[in-house]
Amino acid sequence: MVSNQPTETMVPVKEASALPSDLTPKMSARDVSVFYGEKRAIDSVSIDIETRYVTAFIGPSGCGKSTFLRALNRMNDTIPSARVTGEIRLDGVDIGTMDVVQLRARVGMVFQKPNPFPKSIYENIAYGPRIHGLAENKADLDEIVQRSLERAGLWNEVKDRLIDSGTALSGGQQQRLCIARAIAVDPEVILMDEPCSALDPIATAKIEELIDELRGRYAIIIVTHSMQQAARVSQRTAFFHLGEMVEYGSTSDIFTNPVKERTKDYITGRYG
Amino acid sequence: MTVTLILLAMGLGLAGWLAARARAVAFRSAHGVRAMKSLPQYHAWYVALWIIIPLAIFIVIWSNLAPQLVLQSVLSSPAAADLPQFDFQRRTILNEAAALATGRSATAYNAEARALAEPFREAISQTRMTGIAIALIIGLAGGAWSFLRLRPDFSARTRVERTVMVILLCASLVAILTTLGILVSLTFETIRFFGMVSPVDFLFGTHWGPDPMSDPAHADPTRYGAIPLFWGTIFIGAIIAMIVAIPLGLMSAIYLTQYAAPRWRTWLKPMLEILAGVPTVVYGYFAALTVAPAIRDWATAIGISNASSESALAAGVVMGVMIIPFVSSMADDSIAAVPQAMRDGSLAMGATTAETIKRVLVPAALPGIVAGVMLAISRAIGETMIVVMAAGAAANLSANPLEAMTTVTFQIVAMLTGEGSFDHPATLSAFALGFVLFLVTLALNFIALRVVKRFREAYD
Ligand SMILES: Nc1ncnc2c1ncn2[C@@H]1O[C@H](COP(=O)(O)OP(=O)(O)OP(=O)(O)O)[C@@H](O)[C@H]1O
Ligand SMILES: [Mg+2]
Numbered sequence: 001m002v003s004n005q006p007t008e009t010m011v012p013v014k015e016a017s018a019l020p021s022d023l024t025p026k027m028s029a030r031d032v033s034v035f036y037g038e039k040r041a042i043d044s045v046s047i048d049i050e051t052r053y054v055t056a057f058i059g060p061s062g063c064g065k066s067t068f069l070r071a072l073n074r075m076n077d078t079i080p081s082a083r084v085t086g087e088i089r090l091d092g093v094d095i096g097t098m099d100v101v102q103l104r105a106r107v108g109m110v111f112q113k114p115n116p117f118p119k120s121i122y123e124n125i126a127y128g129p130r131i132h133g134l135a136e137n138k139a140d141l142d143e144i145v146q147r148s149l150e151r152a153g154l155w156n157e158v159k160d161r162l163i164d165s166g167t168a169l170s171g172g173q174q175q176r177l178c179i180a181r182a183i184a185v186d187p188e189v190i191l192m193d194e195p196c197s198a199l200d201p202i203a204t205a206k207i208e209e210l211i212d213e214l215r216g217r218y219a220i221i222i223v224t225h226s227m228q229q230a231a232r233v234s235q236r237t238a239f240f241h242l243g244e245m246v247e248y249g250s251t252s253d254i255f256t257n258p259v260k261e262r263t264k265d266y267i268t269g270r271y272g
Numbered sequence: 273m274t275v276t277l278i279l280l281a282m283g284l285g286l287a288g289w290l291a292a293r294a295r296a297v298a299f300r301s302a303h304g305v306r307a308m309k310s311l312p313q314y315h316a317w318y319v320a321l322w323i324i325i326p327l328a329i330f331i332v333i334w335s336n337l338a339p340q341l342v343l344q345s346v347l348s349s350p351a352a353a354d355l356p357q358f359d360f361q362r363r364t365i366l367n368e369a370a371a372l373a374t375g376r377s378a379t380a381y382n383a384e385a386r387a388l389a390e391p392f393r394e395a396i397s398q399t400r401m402t403g404i405a406i407a408l409i410i411g412l413a414g415g416a417w418s419f420l421r422l423r424p425d426f427s428a429r430t431r432v433e434r435t436v437m438v439i440l441l442c443a444s445l446v447a448i449l450t451t452l453g454i455l456v457s458l459t460f461e462t463i464r465f466f467g468m469v470s471p472v473d474f475l476f477g478t479h480w481g482p483d484p485m486s487d488p489a490h491a492d493p494t495r496y497g498a499i500p501l502f503w504g505t506i507f508i509g510a511i512i513a514m515i516v517a518i519p520l521g522l523m524s525a526i527y528l529t530q531y532a533a534p535r536w537r538t539w540l541k542p543m544l545e546i547l548a549g550v551p552t553v554v555y556g557y558f559a560a561l562t563v564a565p566a567i568r569d570w571a572t573a574i575g576i577s578n579a580s581s582e583s584a585l586a587a588g589v590v591m592g593v594m595i596i597p598f599v600s601s602m603a604d605d606s607i608a609a610v611p612q613a614m615r616d617g618s619l620a621m622g623a624t625t626a627e628t629i630k631r632v633l634v635p636a637a638l639p640g641i642v643a644g645v646m647l648a649i650s651r652a653i654g655e656t657m658i659v660v661m662a663a664g665a666a667a668n669l670s671a672n673p674l675e676a677m678t679t680v681t682f683q684i685v686a687m688l689t690g691e692g693s694f695d696h697p698a699t700l701s702a703f704a705l706g707f708v709l710f711l712v713t714l715a716l717n718f719i720a721l722r723v724v725k726r727f728r729e730a731y732d
Contacts, residue, residue: 078619080534104622111620115613118636127631128621178617185621 024092026051026189026219027072027107032086034067034076041067043243044086049189049236051219054211056230056251058223059240060266065223068240069191072221073107074100090189105132108182112194114174116166116181121158124166124177125149128185144184152180153210172203179210183218190214192222196229208233227267231255239263274335276400277407281327284411285320292319292419299424310429318428321435322418323411330410334403341402342395349391354384458710461703468697469496474704480667480683482701484692491697498705500667504584504677505709508663509652512588512673513595517648520592521599522641526629528600529607541604548597556661559590564662571674582664585673591658598648599641606640607633643720650716654709656681680705 025048034042042064049055057065067076074095076082088095095103105128116124125145128134135141145162149155154176158169166177175195182190192211196204211220211233224230230237230251237254239247239262247254247263258264296312343366346352355362368385371377373392380386422428466474468491477497486492524544528537564586571579610633618628634641664676665686687702 073620075616075620078616101622101624104620109620111613111616113613115611115617117614117617117632127618127623131621131623131627131631181617181621 025049026091028089029068029072030087030089032068032071032084032088034064034071035083035085036067036079037081041243042071045240045245047238047245047248049219049221051188052216053236054215054220054222054234055236055238056222056224056234057238057240058225058227058230058266059246061225063240064243065240066193068245069109069193069221069223072189072191073104073109075104075109101132105185106187107189107191108185108187110175110178110182110190110192110195113198114171114178116169116174116177118165118167120163121149121166121169121177122162124181125184128181132185134185148180148184151183151214152176153206153213154180170203172199172206175199175203175207176210179207179214183214187218189219189221192220194223194225197225204229227255239266241266274331277327277331277334277403280404280407281324281331281411284327284408284415285324288323288411288415288419289316289320291415292316292422295419295422296428299422303424307424309425309427314428314432315422315426317432319415319418319422321432322414325435326410326414327407330407334406338399338403341399342392345395345398346388346391349388349395351384351387351391354387356384455710458703458707461700462707464695465697465700465704468700469493474498474701475708478669480678482687482692482698484687484690484696484698486698488693488696496697496701498680498701498708500669501678501680501683501705502708503669504663504667505653505679505681507671507673507677508584508588508659508679509591509655510649512585513592513652514645514649516589516592517595517599517652518645521596521644521648522603522634524596525600525603525607526634529604530625530629530633544600545597547594550594552594552655552657553661555590555594556657559586559658559662563590567674576674579674580664580676582662582676583674584663584677587659587663587677588673590662591652591655594655594658595648595652598651599644602644602647603637603641606637606644609640610636639723639726643723646716646720646723650713650720653679654681654713656685660685680709684709 027049028047030046031044032042032046033040033044045068057069059065067082070076071084072088072095074084076084077100090098090103090106095107117127119127122145125148126135126141129141129144135144146155146159149158154173157173158164158177166174169177175198179190179192179195196207199207208229211222214220222230222233234251237249237251238245239254239258239260241262247258247260249259254263255267258267293312293316296308296310296315300308300312346366346369347355355365365382365385365388368377368380368382369388369392372380372385372389373396380389468488470493473493474496475498477494478499479494479497480500481495483492483495524540528541528544532540560582564581564583567583567586567589568579568581614632614636615628618632619625623631659679659682663678663682665678665682666676667678667683668675670677684702684705687699687705690698692698
């Protein structure tokens with residue numbers, strides 16, 4: 001089922017203009033459940049992700065945010081016990097039928113802990129373009145590397161040391177390197193799982209700024225434990241609890257005027 | 273004799289253990305648990321160790337000393353006056369008498385032996401009584417001394433702990449001292465050899481053919497050129513064997529860590545490691561009886577007429593199979609040590625598993641893989657049985673793998689078991705060869721360990 005309009009599983013938003021419902025959603029999930037063995041970690045989640053918006057996933061630890069995020073680029077395939085049911089579409093095409101290599105090139109991912117490869121900075125960025133054959137020649141590749149590093153706000157810091165190992169950078173630089181690596185293959189969606197949780201406030205501010213700049217080009221989903229961060233960087237917020245998506249709407253609504261009792265309790269810090 | 277003493281030591285130890293424990297328990301009920309610095313069994317072990325350790329030392333000394341004492345007392349008996357002076361006969365008779373006395377044989381060929389049997393028996397039983405008496409004294413003294421030191425606040429626990437540490441230290445010293453001893457004796461014999469044949473002739477000569485029957489005083493240095501042996505060793509152990517072992521080992525490690533389902537892995541990994549446990553003699557049979565003839569037939573079939581039935585290729589290939597587990601288990605460990613985050617990072621970029629292995633995992637694990645290969649080489653060049661059975665004895669300096677070739681290890685065996693006397697340069701050359709081999713494998717192991725260490729630090 002292709003759905004251009006929100007279904008009834010979505011929480012109706014009060015301010016209709018806040019949601020660009022005239023657009024086709026970039027990604028849409030319908031009744032997605034994820035199991036680890038017999039255990040259900042995500043229970044029938046349906047959500048539409050719009051492009052040019054930052055969507056924040058919030059919720060208490062263990063509620064399944066990472067699990068759901070990993071379902072969106074089929075990273076759960078790498079966990080033998082994980083099983084996904086339901087339907088996830090990218091531009092209307094079921095991702096289960098897509099080539100997983102193509103899918104992951106279009107839906108990039110940034111992890112909680114910076115994980116640069118133990119290669120040079122240049123090779124870290126060139127990794128994706130090389131395996132996907134995006135560069136015709138060395139000049140092309142140089143250009144992609146420079147552009148990606150510029151977009152990730154890292155170019156000025158590393159342009160003189162591109163041959164140094166990526167693991168020799170600071171934590172915040174490493175995380176921006178990972179973001180640059182992800183955008184080097186020109187994805188359409190970027191998934192970020194708590195990208196700032198290992199960083200200090202200054203590095204965090206840089207990444208948040210970067211996310212805000214990148215928003216114009218990509219659909220970004222960010223998992224965060226920081227309510228302030230969600231409020232600062234996102235336009236859409238989904239609240240997860242015990243494997244369910246409790247509420248989804250514009251960030252300002254979720255934070256100032258939540259519909260569900262559970263959301264209100266979480267936002268006001270009554271648990272989680 | 274020794275058995276009696278050991279049983280005695282164990283009996284005394286047990287008695288001390290029980291007594292000390294009873295005493296400690298009595299302390300505990302008298303003074304309360306809080307007053308006790310150590311648990312009763314530490315008191316018990318403290319006393320038991322004070323009995324057993326001195327006794328163990330005594331038993332070691334005594335079992336070496338006792339035969340001397342027996343012999344001395346026999347020789348001083350009147351019957352010994354008739355013994356012939358000639359050393360060989362004398363020893364035969366004494367051995368016979370000892371056999372008679374201990375009941376190992378019923379009759380003796382020499383009359384003197386029969387006469388000596390009785391003094392022997394007496395001497396043995398006397399020595400035994402003395403030994404038991406001394407052991408009793410030592411055991412009781414140690415036990416009593418330590419038992420009297422027991423107090424409620426006695427810290428038996430730290431003392432037992434310290435003693436255990438010393439025992440462990442001694443155990444590890446045995447291995448280290450053995451290694452040192454090997455090195456010293458090797459060095460010593462090597463220096464003797466180099467006194468007869470110059471190191472230059474030995475290390476750079478290209479003809480190997482020591483003659484154990486030649487005059488030891490005038491060694492012919494042109495017959496002691498070890499280059500063909502070094503070449504054979506490297507060609508078989510480090511080249512042919514590695515051509516087999518590196519790809520197979522690496523591929524099986526990759527399969528096991530990246531593709532095999534956990535259930536398969538739990539079966540396959542031990543099966544692969546069994547390869548390392550097969551006695552090398554069995555590989556030797558396999559190389560000599562199956563692989564070598566097959567290679568010769570194949571060589572003849574493709575028109576190589578002079579293929580021999582012993583070949584470097586047969587030995588090298590079988591050796592390669594033997595060391596697959598060395599390569600694969602190190603590679604397996606180092607690939608598995610690459611953080612999961614690297615793998616996830618690569619997969620999330622849209623890389624396939626094969627690309628991830630080739631571009632991220634293997635490069636990251638490379639130091640560990642290299643170290644594994646070096647350990648495998650050092651194992652291969654020290655390997656003896658396979659080359660003895662399959663590679664041949666001819667010292668050929670050739671790059672043709674179908675020819676017979678010989679290795680350092682083979683020649684060590686040949687020289688030591690040859691008919692040359694022990695101080696002949698041909699025999700001594702075995703030590704020089706062993707010394708070189710020892711240095712090379714030591715260097716390889718050392719480098720490998722350094723590489724592994726550096727690489728461990730990379731992710732911490
Ligand atoms: N590989 C796995 N195998 C089995 N169970 C898992 C696995 N990964 C996660 N789970 C379980 O699934 C549930 C959801 O986990 P998930 O990591 O998605 O939570 P989360 O919301 O991301 O939590 P956090 O905020 O702490 O990161 C948890 O109960 C967790 O124990
Ligand atoms: Mg998580």
